[in-house]
Amino acid sequence: MNNANVVIVGAGHAGVQTAASLREMGHDGRILLIGDEPDRPYHRPPLSKSFIASPDADLDPLRSEEFFANNDIDLRLGVRARNLDPSTQRLDLDSGEKVHFDHLILALGSRNRTVPIEGAALDGVAGLRTAQDARSVRERLGNAQHVVVIGGGFIGMEFAAAAAAMGRTVTIFEAAPRTMARAVSPDTSAYLEGTHTAEGVSIQSGATVARIEGLGGAVSAVITGDDRHIPADLVLVGVGALPNTALAESAGIATGAQGSDGILVDDHLRTNHTAISAIGDCARFPAGPTFRRLESVQNAVDQARCVAARITGSPEPYQRVPWFWSHQGKVKLQIAGLAAGVDRSVVRGDLSSGRFSIFGYRGADLVTVESINKPGDHMAARRILESRGSLLPEQAANPEFSLKEVGPATTHSSAR
Ligand SMILES: Cc1cc2nc3c(=O)[nH]c(=O)nc-3n(C[C@H](O)[C@H](O)[C@H](O)COP(=O)(O)OP(=O)(O)OC[C@H]3O[C@@H](n4cnc5c(N)ncnc54)[C@H](O)[C@@H]3O)c2cc1C
Numbered sequence: 001m002n003n004a005n006v007v008i009v010g011a012g013h014a015g016v017q018t019a020a021s022l023r024e025m026g027h028d029g030r031i032l033l034i035g036d037e038p039d040r041p042y043h044r045p046p047l048s049k050s051f052i053a054s055p056d057a058d059l060d061p062l063r064s065e066e067f068f069a070n071n072d073i074d075l076r077l078g079v080r081a082r083n084l085d086p087s088t089q090r091l092d093l094d095s096g097e098k099v100h101f102d103h104l105i106l107a108l109g110s111r112n113r114t115v116p117i118e119g120a121a122l123d124g125v126a127g128l129r130t131a132q133d134a135r136s137v138r139e140r141l142g143n144a145q146h147v148v149v150i151g152g153g154f155i156g157m158e159f160a161a162a163a164a165a166m167g168r169t170v171t172i173f174e175a176a177p178r179t180m181a182r183a184v185s186p187d188t189s190a191y192l193e194g195t196h197t198a199e200g201v202s203i204q205s206g207a208t209v210a211r212i213e214g215l216g217g218a219v220s221a222v223i224t225g226d227d228r229h230i231p232a233d234l235v236l237v238g239v240g241a242l243p244n245t246a247l248a249e250s251a252g253i254a255t256g257a258q259g260s261d262g263i264l265v266d267d268h269l270r271t272n273h274t275a276i277s278a279i280g281d282c283a284r285f286p287a288g289p290t291f292r293r294l295e296s297v298q299n300a301v302d303q304a305r306c307v308a309a310r311i312t313g314s315p316e317p318y319q320r321v322p323w324f325w326s327h328q329g330k331v332k333l334q335i336a337g338l339a340a341g342v343d344r345s346v347v348r349g350d351l352s353s354g355r356f357s358i359f360g361y362r363g364a365d366l367v368t369v370e371s372i373n374k375p376g377d378h379m380a381a382r383r384i385l386e387s388r389g390s391l392l393p394e395q396a397a398n399p400e401f402s403l404k405e406v407g408p409a410t411t412h413s414s415a416r
Contacts (some may be wrong), residue, residue, distance in 0.1 A: 010107035011035025014280030021308035152179030156238030310408025
């Protein structure tokens with residue numbers, strides 16, 4: 001049905017890509033794209049990197065101003081979808097408008113987890129997700145001297161690097177024994193921690209913040225679990241994200257446990273209501289014998305293309321190898337695949353050179369490659385993982401062995 005009425009909720013990476021891909025793939029029907037943020041759709045990754053580091057940086061738009069009008073995409077900004085009725089295929093907007101859909105795409109993204117500790121609501125304690133968040137954190141950072149980051153994940157580490165480069169005193173508190181533990185190998189964590197420490201960041205792993213103290217309503221210090229007093233005039237909370245599922249849940253659409261795991265979809269990214277799909281950060285999709293939810297631009301964009309292809313008559317199951325990137329000061333980290341279940345790692349290159357890759361195996365299967373300042377290895381790794389290429393650990397570890405030579409495997413022992 002190429003003239004179907006498509007409504008997309010969420011004008012972030014996934015929502016905008018869905019609209020663009022629908023038009024590229026020949027969709028003739030109406031496209032209504034609804035986003036609750038006031039800003040024209042923008043790239044989110046720079047918010048914890050270049051945007052925060054420069055007082056004059058502008059948002060990086062996902063598409064030009066003319067793109068939406070030129071492609072007949074009805075973009076509504078600052079409008080929230082507040083109620084969904086799957087049986088009548090109707091959506092209520094907070095503007096009072098009611099819209100009918102043939103296909104509804106939920107591209108709702110995720111929201112920051114908060115820390116349930118005393119003082120978390122003080123002025124100067126902030127998360128970083130939207131352009132609004134980033135503007136207010138940037139302004140605060142301009143006048144701050146002592147910055148505390150709670151959580152040594154992607155956003156916390158990126159923000160810490162930017163703040164340290166601006167001459168701020170930065171301390172990261174990470175409850176786990178090492179930073180970025182869920183996403184990267186111990187070697188990569190150690191390398192990143194080394195580069196941050198060299199830039200003056202204090203990394204306190206295995207340490208918690210028990211409460212936050214304020215003066216006149218504004219943050220003044222954090223008190224650690226072992227009762228240390230750390231001065232702070234800005235506290236950045238980067239303890240992960242939760243998928244936005246409330247709109248789906250209240251409409252009876254299946255989600256994981258209490259919605260915290262995301263909106264459940266099948267391998268074609270359809271929810272349990274076939275006219276309604278979910279993609280990007282908010283979706284929990286099948287991956288081999290299990291389900292997973294990912295927070296990355298690649299996942300949002302590729303899932304958008306997958307849904308657009310189905311709506312325009314070329315359905316294919318969603319099966320892409322995930323990849324990610326993170327810029328932390330001078331370090332460019334790129335990851336292909338997922339680190340879960342890795343039982344053997346080999347290093348290609350020299351850890352001390354600041355240019356190397358770590359190849360992670362589960363049994364005989366290569367499942368992930370982390371590249372530090374080695375974009376060529378990353379691109380090769382994506383190709384090898386996509387084609388299920390056969391690369392032995394000793395070949396991976398040998399810098400003389402060309403990754404370009406790796407061809408598809410003839411057999412494979414387990415699903416990725
Ligand atoms: C600071 C930061 C840095 C990041 N850096 C990287 C990086 O370096 N590399 C990488 O791969 N990924 C990065 N990510 C993750 C990446 O940005 C997300 O995975 C990606 O934005 C997901 O796209 P999405 O469209 O699913 O969600 P989003 O881009 O979050 O868009 C969802 C939109 O839906 C809106 N919305 C929600 N509910 C409603 C409603 N009811 N009505 C209307 N609108 C609604 C939200 O407000 C939001 O605008 C970063 C994220 C953040 C926050």
